[in-house]
Amino acid sequence: MAQRKLLAPSDAALLLGVSPITVSKWARKGLLRAHLTLGGHRRFTYSEIKRFARSRGMTLFPPRETLQPILVVEDDRQFSDFLYEALTASQPGYQVHIANDGFEAGRLLQKYRPQIVLLDLILPGMDGFSVCRRLRTDPETRLIRVIAMTGYYSRENVERILQAGAEVCLEKPFTRSQLLRALDLEDLGMAGEARHPEG
Numbered sequence: 001m002a003q004r005k006l007l008a009p010s011d012a013a014l015l016l017g018v019s020p021i022t023v024s025k026w027a028r029k030g031l032l033r034a035h036l037t038l039g040g041h042r043r044f045t046y047s048e049i050k051r052f053a054r055s056r057g058m059t060l061f062p063p064r065e066t067l068q069p070i071l072v073v074e075d076d077r078q079f080s081d082f083l084y085e086a087l088t089a090s091q092p093g094y095q096v097h098i099a100n101d102g103f104e105a106g107r108l109l110q111k112y113r114p115q116i117v118l119l120d121l122i123l124p125g126m127d128g129f130s131v132c133r134r135l136r137t138d139p140e141t142r143l144i145r146v147i148a149m150t151g152y153y154s155r156e157n158v159e160r161i162l163q164a165g166a167e168v169c170l171e172k173p174f175t176r177s178q179l180l181r182a183l184d185l186e187d188l189g190m191a192g193e194a195r196h197p198e199g
Contacts, residue, residue: 006035006043015049017061026052069095070183071114073105073131074149075123079172083118086176102126114144116183121150121161121169129164136165147182149174 009020009027016023026032027042032052034042053060070087074080080098087096097112099105102123108114117135121128128148135141146166150157153171161169168182 006045007049009042009044012044012049015046015060016053016058069097069112069114070116070118071097071099071105071108071112072118073099073102073123073128074118074120075100076120083179086179089176102131105131109141116145116147118147118149119166121148121157122152129160132161132164132166145183 007015009023012023012032013020023032023044024042027034027044032044033048034044037043050060052058072080072083072087074083077100080100084096084098088094095112095114097108097114099108102125105123109117119128119131123131128150132146132148135144135146148161148166148169149172150161150169151172153169158169170178170182
């Protein structure tokens with residue numbers, strides 16, 4: 001992903017929604033800090049692009065190939081619809097897949113190989129704690145980012161799911177902005193504050 005590598009002016013231009021010439025002009029003026037390669041070419045870090053966009057009130061538009069497949073594992077269909085709309089509205093083109101039970105979650109994991117799983121802690125016939133532990137112990141899924149969510153928010157549940165391998169545990173109900181912030185996607189689209197009732 002762009003966050004982990006140096007970007008050429010053309011890549012930076014795609015993120016900022018401008019032409020490469022404009023990016024080069026900003027770099028020459030020192031407005032956008034650049035690294036120079038041994039060959040004298042400008043390269044930019046994703047964090048610098050992000051800083052520059054924020055300072056100018058600009059929205060970042062990542063190339064389609066950087067978009068991460070996301071699997072939502074949530075048995076409440078109304079709440080899973082809210083999550084789907086929140087994610088796809090943040091950046092058109094996101095691959096968002098919904099599983100309403102554990103069996104469907106396993107099938108979609110194998111089929112789509114998501115990079116992020118939004119995981120409800122309480123599921124019919126299984127629980128998010130065991131799902132998260134299985135993801136972490138399987139070599140093929142151990143690098144998947146797990147963002148847990150629950151309407152039964154307590155210190156004990158948070159500690160258990162973090163120990164099982166989740167990055168964070170969101171308390172339902174939460175806003176779209178809180179969701180995107182947890183996923184590090186807040187700068188990729190307009191983060192509205194609509195709050196969905198607990199599912």
